[in-house]
């Protein structure tokens with residue numbers, strides 16, 4: 001059996017693909033849907049479906065595995081049980097509930113959407129895929145998933161799991177990208193059993209999540225193995241084809257952990273239009289060519305908050321991968337020596353006791369700095385003399401009198 005290139009798929013589909021599509025459609029109804037009824041995982045959003053719960057879960061599941069999203073979903077729903085509660089919430093509270101899931105634009109969009117629904121949408125989601133797509137933050141996948149799961153609309157939702165299953169069943173040879181996406185959407189729409197779109201979408205996603213795994217597909221357990229081309233040729237791992245990997249940029253970043261005489265840390269809030277917008281962070285930024293880490297951190301604090309600092313010893317180094325780049329974040333203690341913070345390149349700033357930092361939303365990388373800081377504070381309490389001088393803020397005090405921080 002030979003694999004099909006995309007152009008060929010389009011040209012030969014009416015004649016050569018029709019029998020396979022028909023066979024897969026039959027297998028979906030006879031094998032896949034019954035398999036899903038027996039083996040569906042007990043995920044919290046499946047317990048009680050309302051349009052609100054469906055939408056929250058679908059946004060959480062973008063870029064996040066179901067087992068990771070499940071505890072977040074339960075917490076989020078307890079905190080914001082409906083559109084009204086979410087619409088009335090502070091953005092910081094919503095981001096806090098989302099903290100750790102990443103891709104925070106999803107949380108901001110969800111809150112904005114709740115406000116639109118409460119204020120302009122009559123308190124409910126529209127019941128057509130086209131109208132759903134016009135809402136802020138709702139793309140074709142989410143509109144189809146919500147339309148099918150919440151309202152029973154005949155819309156095929158194609159996520160990464162479904163793409164992988166279809167690419168393997170049909171041996172689609174287009175590399176990951178726009179053309180594979182479009183081909184999978186066409187195939188999924190062809191395969192959709194009318195009136196059962198919700199079950200079809202969930203079953204396909206579940207199959208991709210627990211059986212048709214990226215590296216080690218469990219073909220012997222698969223309800224579609226009888227119609228799967230790549231299983232027949234023993235080549236499932238070759239699909240979907242990988243596009244050549246782009247080199248991911250790597251940045252070295254410095255951040256200041258500036259503590260004042262009362263043991264409060266200086267933190268800044270990122271502007272809403274930036275990546276990680278609305279989250280709090282230890283201020284800092286990318287190192288520039290020829291700079292030392294201390295020079296980088298001092299420059300960034302001057303640019304961002306208008307203060308002069310003295311950079312002290314390193315607290316920790318955090319390595320973190322975002323979707324399009326990686327960072328190595330060097331967090332150093334710092335001491336404010338001149339100036340009062342101003343909102344120059346940040347949405348806000350605050351002096352917050354170390355023990356209260358976790359009340360605010362931070363990115364994963366900054367949470368690691370908080371962890372290190374908490375450990376440092378615990379150690380400083382055990383050996384106060386050896387540690388205190390690194391974190392004194394002497395700008396408002398005689399320069400010769402370092403202050404022991406009470407980190408509460």
Ligand code: SF4
Pocket residue numbers: 165168169211212213217218219220222223224225226228229230231236
């Ligand atoms: S038979 Fe194997 S490759 Fe084909 S869909 Fe099932 S798990 Fe995936």
